[in-house]
Amino acid sequence: MSVSLADIRAEHPEVFSDGCPTRVVLDHVMGKWGILVLMALSDGTQRWGVLRRNVSGISEKMLASTLKTLEADGLVVRTAYPEVPPRVEYGLTDRGRDLMTYVLPLMGWVAENAPAIVARPE
Amino acid sequence: MSVSLADIRAEHPEVFSDGCPTRVVLDHVMGKWGILVLMALSDGTQRWGVLRRNVSGISEKMLASTLKTLEADGLVVRTAYPEVPPRVEYGLTDRGRDLMTYVLPLMGWVAENAPAIVARPE
DNA sequence: CTGAATCCGATACGATACTG
DNA sequence: CAGTATCGTATCGGATTCAG
Numbered sequence: 001m002s003v004s005l006a007d008i009r010a011e012h013p014e015v016f017s018d019g020c021p022t023r024v025v026l027d028h029v030m031g032k033w034g035i036l037v038l039m040a041l042s043d044g045t046q047r048w049g050v051l052r053r054n055v056s057g058i059s060e061k062m063l064a065s066t067l068k069t070l071e072a073d074g075l076v077v078r079t080a081y082p083e084v085p086p087r088v089e090y091g092l093t094d095r096g097r098d099l100m101t102y103v104l105p106l107m108g109w110v111a112e113n114a115p116a117i118v119a120r121p122e
Numbered sequence: 123m124s125v126s127l128a129d130i131r132a133e134h135p136e137v138f139s140d141g142c143p144t145r146v147v148l149d150h151v152m153g154k155w156g157i158l159v160l161m162a163l164s165d166g167t168q169r170w171g172v173l174r175r176n177v178s179g180i181s182e183k184m185l186a187s188t189l190k191t192l193e194a195d196g197l198v199v200r201t202a203y204p205e206v207p208p209r210v211e212y213g214l215t216d217r218g219r220d221l222m223t224y225v226l227p228l229m230g231w232v233a234e235n236a237p238a239i240v241a242r243p244e
Numbered sequence: 245c246t247g248a249a250t251c252c253g254a255t256a257c258g259a260t261a262c263t264g
Numbered sequence: 265c266a267g268t269a270t271c272g273t274a275t276c277g278g279a280t281t282c283a284g
Contacts, residue, residue: 018179057140
């Protein structure tokens with residue numbers, strides 16, 4: 001796996017070009033809520049209500065649209081059970097779990113360093 | 123270093139709480155341009171003009187504001203030389219380089235998988 | 245060359261209300 | 265319970281112009 005910018009560029013010369021697919025994925029995954037939802041789901045499959053509580057502060061609208069985007073990207077899978085009351089569960093796909101392999105260590109670093117970074121006002 | 127959500131939660135119970143410092147850092151680093159600028163700088167210190175060309179598609183306004191935010195976060199350092207014409211260089215701080223240790227592998231994954239993900243329309 | 249300042253449209257986001 | 269619909273606001277982000 002690539003670990004330096006040169007390595008990445010060697011295999012994917014257009015990583016920085018405008019209109020490159022990476023831009024789209026970055027916008028989806030790195031958006032305000034994408035990572036937080038994926039993080040919550042890395043805990044395991046969850047129902048809508050639980051997910052909403054776990055991603056504290058997210059509105060229903062953003063949870064819905066974030067999930068839809070991630071599902072379309074093949075990172076999240078939605079399973080609806082034909083019951084009353086309705087039950088819907090969300091989980092990571094294989095690709096999603098693979099992605100989290102890289103995101104989790106990053107989040108660990110952020111959790112460690114965020115307090116020091118935010119010490120001074122934004 | 124933490125590698126599972128449980129590990130992160132154990133050390134930082136409030137990672138998901140609203141108003142947590144991690145949210146701020148995520149917004150700065152994961153914004154539309156934050157990662158791309160950091161990626162470009164991981165290539166080494168660069169002048170404003172070079173940076174602008176390397177982060178293809180960024181406007182002057184966004185480059186300026188992104189750099190200012192990252193500098194305030196202690197991830198980027200700005201060096202101005204008192205010359206005419208003016209010369210200003212931007213580079214990563216130690217903390218910034220440390221962060222890139224985690225971001226680069228993630229970007230490698232994204233570069234690998236983005237084409238497959240974007241295959242279907244957004 | 246390196247920005248800052250301004251204007252303006254797009255859209256991300258949140259709050260609320262409503263439905264199967 | 266699991267969403268959708270609608271609305272209003274705030275912020276993002278681009279284009280352009282100006283300045284040191």
